[in-house]
Amino acid sequence: RKEVEQDPGPFNVPEGATVAFNCTYSNSASQSFFWYRQDCRKEPKLLMSVYSSGNEDGRFTAQLNRASQYISLLIRDSKLSDSATYLCVVRGRSNDYKLSFGAGTTVTVRA
């Protein structure tokens, strides 16, 4: 089983729409969770960390379900600039150095 699995999409949505997608992780001992954004051929950039109680950053809402081992990201009022690949990222134990990446979910927002 892959460490982090994501629906690759693509999700094609009109501007202003809401789009949501999940990822699942295999290691129940995982401690830290993140959503990174990656534009074509560029580096991953942190979008937001994901906290146990769920958290919001502007139009972006992240949720964590430890029991089912999944993480979700919801984007409200989509903008053209939200078009990107969204990477689900997990760190294992608290003393793990590495980040484990999902393959990414591609979102395309159309005018």
Place this chain on the structure above:
Amino acid sequence: EPEVTQTPSHQVTQMGQEVILRCVPISNHLYFYWYRQILGQKVEFLVSFYNNEISEKSEIFDDQFSVERPDGSNFTLKIRSTKLEDSAMYFCASSEFLVETQYFGPGTRLLVL
């Protein structure tokens, strides 16, 4: 805003040649990482470096790979004898503390012919 920088942005090399990829992490960061991303695939961890030694490495990071912090600012990844399958984007990252956010550099695109 401080950022991780990497040089070169692109490198083309012949199979069997040695390459050195260079990174300048964010200045007050203590933890350094290399990741790679083969075209169309996910980002994969290679190695982490702290306190002048490797702290964790993946199965990918075999004897052909080495890392070094030759001075107070640079962090390098050396591939001794490149293979075709080493063609990928190589990202350097750094973090201030272990549990803090890892910030990624813009990457070096390596093409092995």
